[in-house]
Amino acid sequence: MTTIIDGKAIAAGLREKIAGAAADIKAKHGVTPALAVVLVGEDPASQVYVRNKHAATEKAGMRSIEHKLPETTSEADVVALVRKLNGDEEVDGILVQLPLPEHISSDRVINEIHPDKDVDGLTEANAGRLILGKDGLIPCTPQGSVILAKTVTENLSGLHAVVVGRSILVGKPLAMLLLAENCTVTIAHSRTKDLAAVCREADILCAAVGVPRLIKGSWVKKGAIVIDVGINRIEEDGKTRLVGDVDYDGAQDRAGAITPVPGGVGPMTIACLLRNTVIAAARRRGLGAVDV
Ligand code: GUN
Numbered sequence: 001m002t003t004i005i006d007g008k009a010i011a012a013g014l015r016e017k018i019a020g021a022a023a024d025i026k027a028k029h030g031v032t033p034a035l036a037v038v039l040v041g042e043d044p045a046s047q048v049y050v051r052n053k054h055a056a057t058e059k060a061g062m063r064s065i066e067h068k069l070p071e072t073t074s075e076a077d078v079v080a081l082v083r084k085l086n087g088d089e090e091v092d093g094i095l096v097q098l099p100l101p102e103h104i105s106s107d108r109v110i111n112e113i114h115p116d117k118d119v120d121g122l123t124e125a126n127a128g129r130l131i132l133g134k135d136g137l138i139p140c141t142p143q144g145s146v147i148l149a150k151t152v153t154e155n156l157s158g159l160h161a162v163v164v165g166r167s168i169l170v171g172k173p174l175a176m177l178l179l180a181e182n183c184t185v186t187i188a189h190s191r192t193k194d195l196a197a198v199c200r201e202a203d204i205l206c207a208a209v210g211v212p213r214l215i216k217g218s219w220v221k222k223g224a225i226v227i228d229v230g231i232n233r234i235e236e237d238g239k240t241r242l243v244g245d246v247d248y249d250g251a252q253d254r255a256g257a258i259t260p261v262p263g264g265v266g267p268m269t270i271a272c273l274l275r276n277t278v279i280a281a282a283r284r285r286g287l288g289a290v291d292v
Contacts (some may be wrong), residue, residue, distance in 0.1 A: 003257035005148050005227075011267035014147070014292070018274045019060040021290045025281065026061070033281035034063035035093040035119065035273075036085050040078060040104065041071035046097045053095070056270045062277060065091065075104045079112050086114040092281035093119035095273065098169075116284050119276040121173070130176050135283075137276050141208075142174035144268025145227045146181065149204055152225050152257040157182035160201055164188045164215065164245070165208035170229055174206055195219075207245035217250020226251055226258040229265050 022033055035057050039050045050066065057064035067081060078100070085094045094117045100106045110118075115125035121139035129136030149156060161183040165171035175185050188198050190209075199205055199219035207215050208229035220226060230245030244261035252258055259265055275292050282290045 002252055002255050003152060005151060005257055005259045005264060007144075007148055007259055007264040008267045010148060010151060011144070011271040014268070014271040015056065015060055015274060018271070018278055018292050021278050021292045022061045025278070025287060025290070029285070029287055031281065031285060031287070032061070032063050033092045033277050034065060034090055035095065035277045036065040036067065036088075036091045038067045038069070038078065038081060038085075038094070038096045040069045040073050040097075041101045043099065046099075050097055053270055053273065056274060057277070060274050062274065063090075071101050073101075073104075075108065078104055078109050082109060082112040086112070086117060091117065092284060093117055093273075093277040095120050117280060119273055119280055121276065122169070127168075127173070130173055133180065137280060138177065138272075139169060139173045140269045140272035140276065141170050141229060141265060142177050143272045143275075145170075145174055145206060145229060145265055146177045147272070148259055148265060148268060149225050149227055150181075156204065158184070159203040160184045160186070161204040161206065162186045162188055162199055162202035163206045163208065164192075164195070164199065165206075165210075165229070167208065170208040174208065174229075178204070178206075205246075209245050211245055212243050213245070213247040215246040215251065217247055217252075217254055220246075220251045220254040222254050223256035224254070226255040227265060228259050228261055231261060231266055 026032055037050055054064045085091050094113050096109055110122050113123055115123050118126050118137050121137040126136040161178040163171050163175045166187055166189045175187050179185050196219045200221050202224055204225045206227040212232040212234050228244035228246040232243050234241055242262050278290050
């Protein structure tokens with residue numbers, strides 16, 4: 001029997017727990033954790049993401065502050081806004097929605113975010129903390145992926161995890177998190193020789209490449225945990241469909257557990273963003289540890 005990992009339900013449970021922690025902070029300290037989101041331009045997908053983040057933040061009982069800037073905004077003006085938010089005592093988390101327009105360096109802007117407010121976990125400081133095993137803010141999608149894997153097997157120690165993809169947003173931090181769980185970690189990518197053979201070695205197979213159905217069912221070891229991070233929009237049979245980086249129908253029979261697309265890793269990203277916001281609020285304001 002294959003377990004279908006219900007990311008939607010697990011994310012809903014996590015969001016409820018976060019709402020509880022936010023309410024607790026409010027009751028004990030009179031503080032409402034606040035997340036500031038910066039959106040530059042009119043990218044339709046980004047607009048949807050930002051709208052969803054706003055709704056989820058308010059639903060969890062936290063403050064959502066939106067800054068929507070026109071496409072033509074200069075890099076200097078975005079940096080100035082980030083600096084203002086860094087200095088704003090009321091703001092606990094800052095997220096700059098990516099991608100930014102081409103004339104703005106996302107690297108420059110992201111690294112202006114104060115590391116203690118960097119709820120995306122994308123600054124050099126937080127990437128360094130992750131590698132060094134120090135307390136920091138962890139990127140949301142990788143964090144959500146590990147939480148889902150641990151719903152299948154709480155103890156991942158000693159398992160061989162293969163991460164396909166080496167992006168800064170997902171692949172690299174995910175590999176670090178799995179290493180912290182004492183997995184043996186292999187990072188595979190577009191230049192990997194015999195990717196199929198590498199994938200067949202995986203007890204935990206994580207796909208984060210952005211190529212629809214790249215990972216075939218026959219590449220999945222029997223009983224493996226398959227975490228599919230891909231969200232790809234394709235045209236099929238005259239319809240637009242969302243599919244992952246794993247050939248779900250082929251993999252489903254062989255996997256011990258698998259995340260569907262949609263409804264797997266996707267919903268965990270926002271839940272982990274809210275989690276980081278509560279953690280950032282508690283740490284920065286010296287309110288003690290939060291259990292989320
Ligand atoms: N755009 C797509 N995914 C992300 C994300 O995780 N964080 C930010 N800031 N922008 C994104």
